[in-house]
Amino acid sequence: MAKPDADAGWPARLLLIGCGNMAGAMLARWLELGLPAERVTVVRPSGRPVAPGVTVVTQVEGPLEPGTVVMLAFKPQQLGAVAPGLTGLIGPETVLLSILAGVPAARLRSAFPQAGAILRCMPNLPVRIGKGVSTLYGEPGMPDGVWAQADALCRALGLVEWLEDEALFDTATALAGCGPAFVYRFIDALSTAGAELGLAPDMAARMALATMEGAALSAASSDVAPAAMADAVASKGGMTREGLNVLDEEDGLAPLIARTVRAARDRGAALAAASQQAD
Ligand SMILES: NC(=O)C1=CN([C@@H]2O[C@H](COP(=O)(O)OP(=O)(O)OC[C@H]3O[C@@H](n4cnc5c(N)ncnc54)[C@H](OP(=O)(O)O)[C@@H]3O)[C@@H](O)[C@H]2O)C=CC1
Numbered sequence: 001m002a003k004p005d006a007d008a009g010w011p012a013r014l015l016l017i018g019c020g021n022m023a024g025a026m027l028a029r030w031l032e033l034g035l036p037a038e039r040v041t042v043v044r045p046s047g048r049p050v051a052p053g054v055t056v057v058t059q060v061e062g063p064l065e066p067g068t069v070v071m072l073a074f075k076p077q078q079l080g081a082v083a084p085g086l087t088g089l090i091g092p093e094t095v096l097l098s099i100l101a102g103v104p105a106a107r108l109r110s111a112f113p114q115a116g117a118i119l120r121c122m123p124n125l126p127v128r129i130g131k132g133v134s135t136l137y138g139e140p141g142m143p144d145g146v147w148a149q150a151d152a153l154c155r156a157l158g159l160v161e162w163l164e165d166e167a168l169f170d171t172a173t174a175l176a177g178c179g180p181a182f183v184y185r186f187i188d189a190l191s192t193a194g195a196e197l198g199l200a201p202d203m204a205a206r207m208a209l210a211t212m213e214g215a216a217l218s219a220a221s222s223d224v225a226p227a228a229m230a231d232a233v234a235s236k237g238g239m240t241r242e243g244l245n246v247l248d249e250e251d252g253l254a255p256l257i258a259r260t261v262r263a264a265r266d267r268g269a270a271l272a273a274a275s276q277q278a279d
């Protein structure tokens with residue numbers, strides 16, 4: 001597993017503004033890989049502890065040390081409320097990494113005009129086990145060192161994909177940021193179908209989960225494309241083909257997933273608008 005070098009890669013200081021499901025998963029993974037806990041401060045209104053050695057405060061406190069990476073990890077709709085208390089602390093020595101869905105870099109730049117660099121990162125929940133996907137986008141002209149640091153931080157969490165065109169960020173968010181939720185639904189549907197046809201529900205649930213895990217792992221370790229792997233399961237005249245014929249109907253799985261991803265993608269624009277109105 002690639003991980004940031006102890007001194008070159010881990011930020012000198014990491015300040016998380018919000019640490020719920022998503023940032024909590026990222027931080028847990030980084031700590032597991034060796035990020036020194038004493039470098040991390042978390043701002044969260046509840047003041048709930050995060051991990052041994054990590055400082056938790058309920059309000060942001062300055063000044064920030066040069067080289068601090070500030071990660072925005074509250075809800076996108078809260079940007080207007082949170083930014084005023086933070087903006088005066090963010091200077092040219094600060095790198096701002098935002099995981100806020102839908103909030104464009106230009107909106108972040110207008111909220112934090114002095115920031116040294118602004119990046120967007122869209123992780124997903126499997127980062128917790130180093131099997132996540134992080135999409136990254138940096139403002140044009142970002143220094144190489146910032147690029148490398150963000151890349152190393154996210155590579156410790158799994159696959160990293162950089163976007164040159166920010167216009168595609170909401171699409172990437174819909175596919176990979178939201179994607180685990182869609183996959184979890186599929187697992188449930190497979191399990192429910194088995195139970196409705198007579199299997200004990202707990203047995204069906206175990207089988208659906210293990211089938212998804214095995215299929216995903218075997219696809220990930222194969223050179224064969226998933227579509228061809230599906231055909232390899234389907235014996236001529238056999239049972240799988242009958243099932244695939246249903247999934248492959250004109251109004252079957254592909255258009256359903258296309259509508260799903262499109263709906264999620266389109267919500268990004270609404271979140272962007274909400275983050276503007278919050279000013
Ligand atoms: N969940 C996911 O799979 C993904 C989420 N994201 C993005 O991550 C962000 C957080 O989502 P998620 O972790 O799911 O949400 P959660 O509700 O789990 O976490 C939100 C966090 O924000 C904190 N918070 C609330 N108000 C403030 C405030 N005024 N100042 C500072 N912190 C505050 C909360 O504090 P407290 O802990 O005290 O309640 C909590 O830690 C969102 O912007 C979302 O778009 C991105 C990719 C995937």
Ligand SMILES: O=C(O)[C@@H]1CCC=N1
Nearest residue numbers: 101173174176177178
């Ligand atoms: O639902 C959301 O808005 C965030 C973005 C990706 C996953 N969760």
